[in-house]
Amino acid sequence: MRITSPRFVVKSRSQITRVDIPDLFNEYKEKLKEELSQIEDVAVSFDCWTDSSGKHEYLAFICHFVRREESDYRILEVIDVSSKSHTGKFLGEKMNEAIEFYSIKNKIRACIRDGAANARCASNQISEVNFDCFAHKLNLAAKCGTSVFPGIESVLQKLRKSCKAIRISSNLRRDWDEIFTNLNKPTLTLKKHIETRWTSLYEVLKRALKVREQLDLFLTDQDQLDGITDSEWKTCISVIELLEPLESAFSLVQSRDFSCSSIIPLCKVIISDLESKKKNASARAKIVEKLNIELKRYEEEDYLNLATLVDVRFKSGFVQSYWKEELLKLMLSTVDDIQETTETSESVFPEIHRGVSNFAITSIDD
Template sequence: MSAKQTIQVWLHFSKPNGEKRVKCLYCGQQLSVLNNSTGPLIRHLSRKHPTQQLIRRSSPQITTERREISASSSSTSATETVPAAASLPLANRNISQAVGTTTRPVYEYFTRPLPSSKQREIDRQLISMITKEYHPFSLVEDEEFKKLVKLLSPSYNLPTRQTVSHALIPTIYKETVDIVESRLARASAICLTMDGWCSRNNDSFFNITAHYIVEDNDRTFLSSDLLGCDSYTDRHTGENICEKINQTLSRLKIDNRIAAIVTDNASNMKLGVRTGGWCHWGCFAHSLNLRTQSGLKEKEVQVVVDKIKAIVRYFHKSSHVLVKIKEMQERLGLPIWKLKNDVPTRWNYTYDMIRRVLSMKNALISTVAMMNCCNVEMLSNEEWAIAEQSMDILSMFDMVTKTISAQKSVTLSSLIIYYTKLSRHQSSTNSSNLLLPVENLRHKLSMELLKRFGDIEDNELVSQATILDPRFKKFGFNDLSRYNKTVQSMYHKVANIKCDDITTSDLQEKSADVEKNPKTDKYSAL
């Protein structure tokens, strides 16, 4: 019997077109099928996709063996009658246990081949698990993982490591790129965030991420897609950064729809964005981090922070000391917590470190006193009070930092509100109850906020986003004159837009009607 009659190879390819060519459903390669020959298709699957199962319509060998089983069963005595196939344990019983004529397991005769569509679906989920959870490609060669997959789906054939890296991942990557490019082509405005850094091996990288609104199948949602994370060997100068941005935008054909680019406050980043003529906005969380770290460098506060860091380092260096402090927490009836380390580039990690030390204060003091530790210097009573009052001052900064770091919501329209809350929190604190170092910290933070964000309402991008946010509108502003100025600017922009339904003359007529009737909302035309 020929391969054409026994193997359903067409399940893995598209239907032939007018030029007698088919397309592989896995890698997209086109093959010729003149005279309906399946030989090239079978060779392509064997060479490029060896894990894909070729489903056979019939098998003379299996039919012959089934007849042998039937004949053997009929000749068996009544006490040696073979149990029905449905009652056989499929996983651990074979033919030799049933009739003693063959060693092939029973489930081979009853397991149906997995449909090609189901095979592809499981392949995609496997690749999604490997890429999203950062598993190695060698996972598919792990014996225990193979056993698990075989138990879950005996008919599924795991791809090899080479198939995963050379066929499945490139195919799914290309499909994902096509989806992102299709979304970007429909987006009317796009915001970019970008950053450059060096790895532990001193390898330089540069990444650009696009943020935009997607309207797809009667569904609107905010999407964030990574446009590129590439090794970058050039110097991180403003000119080179501008060239890198231009290359990425030109490749995706979105260079004329960039509303703004958000970066950190590094001078080369700001220069690169402004060289290209794009609107730049410094990362609010990064700016807030710099302001807060500047306040924590006040002399008396810095001494307390350094002592707390030394305490944390001491307890992390010795496993014996960690066991003792855990026992002390249990003895005092306190929650079993661990000390947190500080991260120099994230001020709120310093906040979390100090807050955790304050929560474990009694256990720390008791453990140090019991073990007579001479290598660690505990805080004095005044220093403990400075740490506690500083946490009250910094609590609002911590809350704003964590809120502004959201990834699934728009935060630009909230910046004026956050700045206002931070300023009012500093001014409402009762200075008479604060120790002098904490009062200096509060004053330094207030000055830093005013210096960096005092003119935030003058920023056109931020003020317009605040007005357009239905949660805030007019109430997001502290200065009513700045609100009116922003609305006036938006009104002129809308008036210059040519639409099919509303023309410029219609807007001018509405504007004239508003001026004649002062009681009417001046911007109801919008």
């Protein structure tokens, strides 16, 4: 820079990290606060994340809303919560600080979280309406079903070792690529299994089956890696068939356009689909059992039942007729509140009479 632009002063690292970035962050927060001031109703969600070393622990707090008939969201805070134990009280206090700053306390209509006890406690401090994340429940249901297959853990362990070996060894990676080249097929890699990712198991097994021929050829020349037996491949196929309906549901749930009004209908559709099939009956029964437990909890939420009822896609097809009466009561109560507010405002600001002008002819009939 001294040669190209001698007069230009390069900012120091401390200037950028201690001044510029904090100023930019504060500017963003103020703009976000102004943006949220124009939104009438919001929902919030949160989750805690910890890295593999356990040194970094963060709470992500997100705000969801509809604007111009499009669903949108904003990250309110990413809070460092490594200083104290993650009790519900502590998490609730941290989120309420953000809620107070953005002035959205009276705008929050619902809170979505996972099913942990501390998360439930924290969400109770934020909103009376709070319920479990449906995607998380689908993940738990999938685990219940796959636990029936005794050989699945062995298969995952073998795939995990093979995936790691190919990734870290350049020699093994060349051997792997060479097999695909000799078979005149595009090179595909094995996928890494991630426990916390909802669709990971399905994706790992599906990819393994897609490269089954190449993987078998590769493992025959590797003394340090165990081969996958025919019975284990059959287990993979069975698990894929079992998880297929759930995988489609995962895609829907993780979409930004997925609404809470779809939770009860989707849960019932998945249960019905699983019950209609006979293959892998014991595994399907485990998933159905878990989903029925969660469905019962969702059906206890007034908010979700009413949301489903007013959704034109479902109407009364997935909720009991009792909720029609409840919705009518709620609507009548809202009308009464509006009328009462209107009457109060008219008494405070009475109508101004225009005197003689009240009797003026405003139109003449032919």
